[in-house]
Amino acid sequence: xxxxxxxxxxxxxxxxxxxxxxxxxxxxxxxxxxxxxQFPKQSLMLMATSNEGSKATYEQGVEKDKFLINHASLTLxxxxxxxxxxxxxxxxxxxxxxxxSSGRWEQFFGPGTRLTVL
Amino acid sequence: xxxxTQTQPGMFVQEKEAVTLDCTYDTSDPSYGLFWYKQPSSGxxxxxxxxxxxxxxxxxxxxxxxxxxxxxxxxxxxxxxxxLGDSAMYFCAMRVSGNEKLTFGTGTRLTIIP
Numbered sequence: 016x017x018x019x020x021x022x023x024x025x026x027x028x029x030x031x032x033x034x035x036x037x038x039x040x041x042x043x044x045x046x047x048x049x050x051x052x053q054f055p056k057q058s059l060m061l062m063a064t065s066n067e068g069s070k071a072t073y074e075q076g077v078e079k080d081k082f083l084i085n086h087a088s089l090t091l092x093x094x095x096x097x098x099x100x101x102x103x104x105x106x107x108x109x110x111x112x113x114x115x116s117s118g119r120w121e122q123f124f125g126p127g128t129r130l131t132v133l
Numbered sequence: 134x135x136x137x138t139q140t141q142p143g144m145f146v147q148e149k150e151a152v153t154l155d156c157t158y159d160t161s162d163p164s165y166g167l168f169w170y171k172q173p174s175s176g177x178x179x180x181x182x183x184x185x186x187x188x189x190x191x192x193x194x195x196x197x198x199x200x201x202x203x204x205x206x207x208x209x210x211x212x213x214x215x216x217l218g219d220s221a222m223y224f225c226a227m228r229v230s231g232n233e234k235l236t237f238g239t240g241t242r243l244t245i246i247p
Contacts, residue, residue: 047233049234058238059224059237060237064233112233124177126176
């Protein structure tokens with residue numbers, strides 16, 4: 016249980032275009048999902064917390080107009096990188112909140128999406 | 134604010150040996166949880182083990198154990214009988230009570246040598 020998928024797994028786009036990344040909870044409903052960004056050989060940095068039916072909460076320094084997050088259903092959150100530039104090239108990972116077998120709230124991570132902007 | 138420190142950027146360990154990955158943390162919140170994740174080259178984050186701040190015993194999950202020293206604010210991961218498949222990045226993370234956010238350390242790249 017608690018499987019999270021991401022699509023696409025990798026994407027290459029031209030500078031100035033927009034890219035949408037999907038995060039789905041496959042076997043559970045997630046009212047809360049998280050979006051992280053990971054540069055090569057660095058740690059995961061939380062970008063925003065996505066709540067179903069409401070606006071996302073962005074971390075300090077993350078441009079909300081550039082990284083649009085939509086959590087329209089209990090199983091799907093999307094991250095759209097608008098007008099992408101080479102510096103946006105990164106590994107984007109989502110997670111979804113659910114209770115583990117021990118009853119504890121945990122984040123279950125998707126496999127990640129590698130974005131390369133040319 | 135919470136902070137996680139992993140001071141070992143990389144480690145090389147002989148196969149079948151035990152390895153300890155260091156993690157220290159800083160928080161003023163008395164209730165918190167500590168996590169360890171494994172990230173292989175494919176990129177997915179694999180949950181390994183969890184330790185709650187009020188747990189009386191150190192957590193264990195198969196070959197993984199957590200050496201939790203609350204007074205020292207350390208939560209080191211111990212992998213026994215290392216295997217080639219253990220080669221990966223390992224991240225320590227923390228979450229405080231009432232906050233869903235995870236704060237990650239910078240990670241340790243573990244390489245198991247045959």
